[in-house]
Structure formats: structure tokens, C-alpha cells
């Protein structure tokens with residue numbers, strides 16, 4: 001996959017293309033940014049550019065080497081991902097995976113001149129694994145490149161971070177998501193436009209809920225909040241109970257609340273002129289904004305952001321959701 005196939009990450013792609021062309025590649029990169037915005041795709045494109053013999057500083061996407069990489073069978077390009085070692089366990093990257101990586105690094109390249117090792121969700125390395133990796137980062141072999149991919153760089157040890165060249169990936173613009181949905185997923189322009197607006201910069205959100213259908217999901221969420229009484233503790237437990245079995249549902253629900261809340265803030269500050277996520281629900285938004293005060297809405301935004309952060313980090317999800325709902329209820333009642 002040539003770099004031109006990566007949509008919406010022009011900044012990161014430009015940096016990497018330039019370093020590849022100059023031959024000034026770092027031995028270790030950290031690709032950092034929220035989930036599902038193209039970090040892993042870019043890492044694969046980088047690996048192809050390193051291995052492809054046809055194009056300098058980029059890849060052709062068609063030669064045997066490029067095709068092997070896209071099928072995950074190139075002997076000099078390896079991707080490590082978190083594993084759940086027992087049923088239901090949290091996925092981690094374990095010490096034996098890093099040892100396997102180190103064994104691979106110590107060998108000569110089999111097909112090309114360089115080797116590329118990628119670690120996805122690198123923040124999920126267990127301590128032992130991170131310590132072992134540190135040794136490799138301290139004495140990088142000249143013929144290998146490492147790419148650590150993460151949405152949570154803060155969870156990596158600073159000793160690891162300081163030895164990597166960080167490349168930051170931005171949330172995707174609405175236009176980029178729309179382009180991806182049309183070009184790569186074959187959606188109609190109309191449908192892509194609506195889906196892109198609700199995606200909030202992450203393709204993962206669109207993909208995760210595509211089959212559930214994002215818009216009908218939003219209607220269900222809206223129905224749910226209309227029945228709510230945030231001041232009533234019983235109804236809060238009822239809502240959190242209904243979501244507590246599924247982290248993805250909880251996050252989607254909180255993200256919906258956050259985007260709805262953002263629209264209310266925007267209306268309070270800028271009237272109808274602001275860019276609204278739920279522009280098609282303007283009547284409902286205007287009606288609700290009349291009863292809300294800006295300080296409470298800003299406070300809700302903080303509470304929701306914190307709850308989403310906790311859920312993403314796998315803090316007990318029902319606790320996170322309840323804390324958020326109770327916090328918002330207090331605010332509304334007071």
C-alpha cells in the first residue's frame with residue numbers, strides 16, 4: 001500500500017516519506033494517536049516502503065514483497081499484537097513475544113536488506129516485556145526498525161518513550177472519514193456524509209457500529225435519555241445495569257451523551273451557527289438547551305470525558321458509568 005492510500009494522515013505520512021527518502025530513518029518509532037485513525041495502516045505502508053525494491057521512499061503495493069507484507073507473510077516484517085492467554089483475560093503483550101521479537105532482530109534479513117518489527121497496542125506490554133524491549137531500544141541493531149503503536153502513550157514507561165521517535169496521528173477530519181467510507185467501503189455519498197459526521201474522528205466508531213447501524217442506535221439512545229430522571233438514583237442504576245455487560249456499548253452511549261452535550265454547549269455559545277454533530281435533531285437540541293445552563297453543560301462535558309477515559313482504560317465499567325450519571329444528576333438537580 002503506497003503512502004498515498006493513507007487517507008487523512010498527511011502530516012505523519014509526510015514525515016515518514018521524507019525520512020525514508022533521505023535515508024535518515026529512526027531505529028524506533030512511536031505511532032501515537034486515538035484508535036482507528038490509520039496508525040497500523042501507516043506502519044504497514046512504512047514496512048512496505050522499507051522493503052519494496054521498486055520505489056524509493058514509498059512502495060508500489062504490487063510487487064511480491066509488498067503483497068507478502070499485506071498478507072502478513074513477509075519473513076522480515078512482523079507484527080505483534082496483545083493476546084488473551086486465558087479465557088476472558090485482558091489482552092496483554094507478554095515477555096515471550098518480546099523474546100521472539102529479539103530473536104528475529106538478531107537474525108539477518110531473509111529477503112530484503114532490513115527488517116521491520118511492529119508492536120500494536122504497545123501500552124499493553126506487561127512490565128517484564130517492556131523491560132526486555134528497553135534493552136533492544138538501548139542497543140538498536142542497524143538493520144532493523146521498530147514501530148510501537150499506541151493510543152495511550154502515557155501508559156508506556158518514560159524510558160521506552162524517550163528512546164522512540166514519536167509520530168503523532170490526528171483524529172480524522174469528517175471529510176477524511178467520508179472519503180474512506182466512499183473509497184474503501186463503497187458507501188453512497190449521502191450515507192457516508194451522515195456516518196462521517198457521527199464518527200467523531202475515529203473510523204473505529206463507524207466500523208464497530210456499522211452493522212448495528214449508527215443512526216438507529218442514536219435513536220435508541222435518545223429514547224433512553226428521554227425516559228430518564230437524572231435526579232433519581234433508581235433510574236441511574238437501571239441505565240448503568242443495562243449497559244454494564246458490554247464496554248463498547250457503554251463507551252458508545254457515553255460518547256453519544258458527550259456529543260449531544262457538545263451540541264448543547266455550541267448552541268448556548270454560538271446559537272444555531274456552530275457546526276453540530278446532530279444538526280438533523282436541531283428542534284430537540286434547541287428545546288433542551290432552553291432548560292440548561294452553560295456551567296452545568298461544561299461540567300457534564302468534564303464528567304463524561306473522565307468516564308470515557310476510565311472505560312477505555314478498563315476501570316470497572318459499571319462504576320465509571322454510574323459515577324458519571326450520578327455526577328450529572330447532581331448537577332441537574334442543583
Ligand SMILES: [Zn+2]
Pocket residue numbers: 052053054055059060061062063064065066
Ligand atoms: Zn513493491
